Amino acid sequence: MDERRNNLLKEIVETYIKTAKPVGSKALCCQFDCSSATIRNEMANLEELGYIEKNHISSGRVPSEKGYRYYVENLMEAEKITGSDMLKLQKIFANHELKLSDAITKCMEIISDITNYTSVVLGKNSSDNALLQVNIIAISEKELVAIVCTDKGIVENKAFTIPSTININEIIKTSEIINKMLVGTPINEVSRRLELDVKPIIKKQIHQYETVYNIFYSAFNDFVNNNSNIHISGRTKLFEQPEYNDITELKRLANKLDDVKFIEKVSSKDIGDENEIKIYIGDESKFDPNVTIIRKKYHINGEEGTIAVIGPKRMDYQRIVSMLDYIDKKLDSRKEENGN
Amino acid sequence: MDERRNNLLKEIVETYIKTAKPVGSKALCCQFDCSSATIRNEMANLEELGYIEKNHISSGRVPSEKGYRYYVENLMEAEKITGSDMLKLQKIFANHELKLSDAITKCMEIISDITNYTSVVLGKNSSDNALLQVNIIAISEKELVAIVCTDKGIVENKAFTIPSTININEIIKTSEIINKMLVGTPINEVSRRLELDVKPIIKKQIHQYETVYNIFYSAFNDFVNNNSNIHISGRTKLFEQPEYNDITELKRLANKLDDVKFIEKVSSKDIGDENEIKIYIGDESKFDPNVTIIRKKYHINGEEGTIAVIGPKRMDYQRIVSMLDYIDKKLDSRKEENGN
């Protein structure tokens, strides 16, 4: 891949991103100071290498997945955020009243708004939350609510109906034992320690300790499983993209976008320790062969999560990557200010 | 409107509901034991009266909004639920493990599934919830969580950052005063009594009582405003209806269905004390001129809300009305069993 070929591929990808129409040789020759025939020759080479494709024998060229991949890894200039994009995001972070998690959501709404892609914020209670307190509130003789609160201020509650053979005071007593023994325990270890440390204790003191134990076990379990909140913005924005002028395609995508669990899954899947922006093109997205998902992990106090943008494969990679990057930097600087 | 005319209109509406195609005179004459010309004459009358319309000069007839209205008020047989529909709903209520509010959600999912309409469950904390307890949990010196719990077991929480000039103990003290004075107060009156009864008391005992007051005021306010949860099932099911083979129409509707706040609004709007099933056809829906919304209020312990079905104007009124009716009856009988 010599320089001209790189430039040509870059130009093809970016033109296609902008216009959504297959790119022909004539449109490019003026920018490369050569004839359309020369471009055609080079294009034939790029096609042979698998970076671009034709829709039919006499059509212009469209980037292949391999072409997009090569583009995002070697050709695009990611750090280039435009002034107006920056301004819009800046405005959100400028408002110091706003909680960071709300700022993120607002940012992603903005991104969806100005780009016509769909954006996702998937927040998860971080595993570095520790148990602060569990409260039992009696609603009636047979109903109670268990409230679990962590040191980061995350609260979840669950209602129970208890069998009449159990005295509610025993449950309250158990909650006190738990509060004494397990405060400070990382929230995802609570279940285990409940079994290993607490169960033997209450066995001696509590009648029907199995049932009582199960109530708490299930409350904590719920906390750990129920710990994600998801915001999807601009689901229908995506339909404005020209690829969705086809009604079958549109319905297919609408269906997938309607499935929150599925979006949650693809937004969190395969997230390891990686901290960079990840780009999943087409099939790699595990969501739909015709979309690209760009994703970034974030970390704020008590919450870790991902932000993601879902767009057509022909999405504006440079713009999205640079905006996510910018958000990340802003988060960092705000965290420093707050001293966490 | 003599009987034959009624029957004819009924037949036209029901055929159109089934086929989505304009109804012609030939298709009907066999069922009415007369010639197509006779039907045509009657149709001309029905059109003159405004119950049916033509798409173009030589097309078959389609019910007008007035026609649908007349149909649902005078012609359809609402009590007729089909065996298989009943069975599917019955199955849900048969499971006595299921909380009533979850049963409702499941029912509406089923309805959406089997009819290809969109369904909505809008639950609201009922105004007959009363304050049971407010708890303050300190996260750090400057952060706290206020937890509000009602006698029906509904719990909401809100986090605050407090100015360093305020001692957290004063807040806890205030919460104790509130618990003493306001337990049992209907939740939507708490704000008022906080102002009238509690404020004068804490004025004497609490330093900077204004700020402290505001914390509680805002927590209760949040509870009252934040008190709805909405489930929308089968948003994209609706797109399977033939009216949405048109891409512009489809996008327009998709946009509206994406706006949860808007759906919430139309689901609760104009709800007075009425307890019957309400049908809003076309513009009456306040949602979209091309849909019908069928809606019913429900009441279960601690929660009042509405269930609604959104479909094309050409929706199967009889089927939906009878299913909502059935759900209502089942709710009643379950409530009796539980003795509320």
Next chain:
DNA sequence: ATTGGCACTTGTTTTATCTAAGTGCTAATT
């Protein structure tokens, strides 16, 4: 290595033609 030229493909748009479904009206019939 680059270029101009040209035959060839394919998708898209336009136009014309044909068909199916259904209506309104008139005159005849019951």
Next chain:
DNA sequence: AATTAGCACTTAGATAAAACAAGTGCCAAT
């Protein structure tokens, strides 16, 4: 007075042919 058969007429939709636009590959010349 209500019903009916018959027929001219209208419109949407489907099918086919023609015209057009965009672009390619390849060859021979530069």
